[in-house]
Amino acid sequence: MLRYGIIGSGNMGQEHIRYLKMLPDAQVTAIADPDREMRQAAASLAGPRTQVFEDYHDLLAAGLVDALVIASPN
Numbered sequence: 001m002l003r004y005g006i007i008g009s010g011n012m013g014q015e016h017i018r019y020l021k022m023l024p025d026a027q028v029t030a031i032a033d034p035d036r037e038m039r040q041a042a043a044s045l046a047g048p049r050t051q052v053f054e055d056y057h058d059l060l061a062a063g064l065v066d067a068l069v070i071a072s073p074n
Contacts, residue, residue: 001025001026001027002025002026002027002066002067003027003028003029003030003064003065003066003067004020004026004027004028004029004030004065004066004067004068004069005028005029005030005031005032005059005060005064005065005067005068005069006028006030006031006032006042006046006068006069006071007032007033007056007059007068007069007070007071007072008032008033008070008071008072008073009031009032009033009035009038009039009041009042009043009071010033010035010038010071010073012071013031013033013038013042013069013071013072014041014042014045015071016069016071017031017042017045017046018045020069021046027047027049028046028047028050029049029050029051029064029065030050030051030052030053030059030062030064030065031043031046031050031051031052031053031059032052032053032054032055032056032058032059033052033054034054034055036054039052039053039054040052051064
């Protein structure tokens with residue numbers, strides 16, 4: 001199982017979550033976004049075991065991911 005972290009959970013971040021859920025050996029385990037509503041929407045989409053963080057530094061320090069998708073704005 002490859003554990004993914006998503007940094008940025010707006011439209012593009014949520015789209016990546018949808019695609020990652022289609023992969024049999026992928027799981028979104030962590031999401032980081034400063035916007036609480038976007039974090040909650042993405043966490044609902046990713047599943048109940050996904051941990052959410054306001055700051056991406058905390059996500060990185062948690063040791064929950066093997067790979068990252070960075071979907072933050074330019």
